[in-house]
Amino acid sequence: MRIGRHSYAIDYGHLALITFIAALVFWYLLDARSVSLSVNNLLLVQPVAIFALAMYLFILPQCFHKVEAREAAKPTSENDPFAVSLSTDRADVIRMAALGVSLGLMVFLLDVIGFDIAIFLFAAAAMAICGERRPLHLLFFSLAVTLVTIYGFRALISYPMHTTLL
Amino acid sequence: MIDVSAFNDALGIMFTSVGSWGWIVPGLIVGLVFSAIPGISITMAMAIVLPMSLYMDFFSAIVFLTSVYTGAGFGGSVPAILMNIPGSPSSFATTFDGYAMSQKGEHNEALGYALFASTLCGIAGYVLLLLVIEPLADIVLRIGPVEMFAVAIWGMMLLGSLGSTYISRGLLAAALGILLGTVGMNTAGFTRGTLGLPVLLDGIAPIPAMIGLLAASQLLSLASRDYIIEAEGSREVSLRKILKGCWGTLKYPGVLLRGSIIGIIIGAVPGVGSSIGNLIAYAETKRTAKDSATFGKGNPKGVIAAESAVASGEGGSMATMLALGIPGGGATAILIAAFMMHNIVPGPSFIETQKPMVYAIILNNIVQAIVLLAVGIGFIYVASNIMKVRTRYVLPAILVIATLGTFAVTGEAAGPITLFVFALLGYALNRYQYPVSAVVVGILLGRMLETEFLRSYQLSGGNPLYVLERPGAMAIFAVMFISLAMTAWGKRKQNRAEAAEALAMRQIQEETRAAHTTPSKG
Known part of the structure; x- marks a missing residue:
């Protein structure tokens, strides 16, 4: 301008x-x-x-x-010594936006499809967004995150947590 | 200076709650691990574990969270010394001489200096807090609503003006935080900004908002990296040399003392915190040292000065938090949230009515600093591997824990939704250099500010000249305006100097480029 x-x-x-x-x-x-x-x-x-x-x-x-x-x-x-500064590269911004969108989807779908499925899908999507392409890694790590967090938090909190499979 | 009866009761609390001691080591490890990973801050670590403390009794929760805080103080110095990358902003000055020592093959000694300085000065900060809490209690009890309002506004102004490169952006962030903190029904019964949602009647849930602003927003920004940090190969760790460094720290009592005093004072001022304290302590030590020319080239005094200010600053910020109920920054804001989760409000009345508990918290922090010595040495052995984590594994796990943590606090989807909304807001604020901690503290203090302001208004009968009858409040307002003007002036000067330096650097680069290109043409 x-x-x-x-x-x-x-x-x-x-x-x-x-x-x-x-x-x-x-x-x-x-x-x-x-x-x-x-x-x-x-x-x-x-x-x-x-x-x-x-x-x-x-x-x-x-x-x-x-x-x-x-x-x-x-x-x-x-020259900023802290690498925390945000990248303005187009591909990086798309990655961050994609992660934000998947976080939003998980949060709004927790009560709809169940905490277990929402967490599993989010973990897999987040791994894929961060660059993981090996299907077995995607499957097993997402499963591990889902199992540990669902059973861990169920033991910790007194509120009912809506799940579909677990 | 110490209320002996309350002190004895505090020892009673300490020994009857031995179970809470079990949270010291896990808390220290969480703090050490998180702060050793550059990009993951102390506040982020504390925000993520905050919901877990809801299911502990009050004392255990505070022991756990303050252990995270203590561990994080030292954890950031490990990558600072080994890789020249500060794990957290408070370890920035440690890189100057710590990494230089590392390059000379003295990394074990440097880690020993940093660890022992952290331990000794952490203890010193809390011992001083133990001594001043009684006289401080007498002073803060005389504080009325006008003074409380003035102090809170001052804290917010400092947070806003010092937390960002641009004062205007900091002040906008602080104002936004205060307004968000007043959403819902106020003490006079008026309901604002709820959008008709019953869940907002009590205001915005502060803990999910805090986790979103401080943790989730930062995590979103890490999505673009494969590794959180590209680490150098691990260096050989020697216990003997670390202990030699620890012992060597005692040769510099003056540096320890100066660093501690600077750390405590800076730590007690809201909005400044250890990230500035370590730089000031380093600069002062360098300025007064006879061998100042060796600073930056591996002088142990540089490491000790920086680390002593970081460790003792924790005691200073706890003093402000306990005495006035005003958080100095993100970490103490989370501690206040933990107090609130257990229906306890820190501040003058807490000190007066719960003095044994205050002493017990301080004593436990002294124990934590001692335990840090042992846990810290063990941590150095594994630290270099922790720093090489791939984001693809860290991000999903931490984001899921943070989301479920907010659900654990609210018990409904409103918690995770609040986290998401504030994660996006925090991301945008970070991107354009707005201090997120000012928004967080505003959300926490908004309700208190409005209540104290209303009480002041009712006491004065609406007469603004009432403030002239309160010399304390007038003094605080005067200091506030002077410090704000000085900050503005200092920043203007700093910005001009930086712009001039950038221009000079650019000219040098252009001249160098021209010098390189001319012969090739010829």
């Missing part, structure tokens, strides 16, 4: 995140105000929400980088 004499790169991911947070905060403020305008209700929520929205406006320009400045900043981030 060009504004005046400068070219800007937009960090759409960051923009989406802060806009989502701001929308959430704004909705929460409206929801709180719709319940009651009493000071006892809004004493903390209203000023903190307004502060958060002000921070949003303050952070917003950080999503727009001058192209030259962005390129100059690259080499320093690559």
Whole structure:
């Protein structure tokens, strides 16, 4: 994007995140105000929400980088001694997203198909996403995770755990 | 300085709950193993084992979790010394001289220095806590709701401003955390943000949210790696040389003392923590040493200074947590959650009414530091193999345990769903450098902040000038604004210096490249 004499790169991911947070905060403020305008209700929520929205406006320009400045900043981030920094490589992002989706599917299917089957399928899918291709390894390790966690947690917790096979 | 009667009762608790001592070694091992794996943090380890502590009695649960915390303090230094990769951010300064010693073939001695410094200074931190808890109790009992509110806001501001490269992002994270912490019905009976879901009436379940933000989000980001870390070949481990290093630590009492004092002070300030404490202790030791030129080239004082600050910082952060009920960071936030799971609220009233229990917790931490000496040596033998784990085996297992852990806490699908939602949020926040720990602490303190604010409002009759009658609160607010301004100024300066350095490096690289390409053309 060009504004005046400068070219800007937009960090759409960051923009989406802060806009989502701001929308959430704004909705929460409206929801709180719709319940009651009493000071006892809004004493903390209203000023903190307004502060958060002000921070949003303050952070917003950080999503727009001058192209030259962005390129100059690259080499320093690559030298980070902690390898925990997130990869931006397309294939890596797809892997992370796939793992997130499979975690979501497992969580929402626990009560539908049973904890045992959901955990088995998730473990196999997660192994495959992380690069495991040998069918026997996929089968036996996922089975081991399922058996150990189901029987382990069943011994530990007092709530009923819905299972289909175990 | 010590309440003798409460101290005797604490010894009684210690000896009548011998069963809880059995949790020390497993807790230390969990902490050592997790923190030795780069990418898996202390808070992640504690978050994953937190639900297990629900089924223990209160004292055993705290013994187990504080053992994880103690073990993790030293565990990160093993890969720092052997491979130049800090297992956790708090071991960063250990790499400077630890790895240099390793390259000289003195890795056993370096591990000995690190282990003994951790043990001695861990004990020192808790002995000091034992001595100050009584006078601290007298002070915190005079704290009213206005001061409590001011302290909590200060803690949140510090967490927000220091936990991230960008102050604004930290403050937004802290504000979001506070708002999430107020979801549900407040003490005045108003219900907000529940989306009509009865499960949200009591607010967002803090433990599943915490596990999602601190553990699951980080685990998702490891999916792109085959090995968590590409480790070098294991080095030969010699018990004799490790013990020689342990003994050698005693030759540097000044370094131990300085590191401990810095660690305790930094550890007690919310939001700063041992990741900064070890760097400050290292820098101060280097600055005052006569042989400062040898730092970074394998000087044992560098290892001792860094490790002593990490170990003693634990006592400092526990002081803030026990006295005020305010977590200094992710690890103490999890300890507070463990307290809450057993319907115990740490803070002024806990210290006053449960003094023997407070002493028993501190004494047990001293025992843990001593046991760490033996467990730590055993751990060094297996450590280099633990670091070579393949993510394809670790990730599914830990994510399933974390998910079932949240189910164990809530007893319904709401727990795992909360974990999933907050894992995604945590992943996004991490990606754009927002401090996740500020959100976690906000969720934990949101309700308390609102209650104390409401009580202050009712006491003052809505008159804001009431704060002028509370000099303590005024002092805290003044310190808060000064420290925030100083942090902003310091960060601005640091960012400018870093930008200038990056520009200079870029120019040097371009000049070098130009110098290399010109002759080939000719």
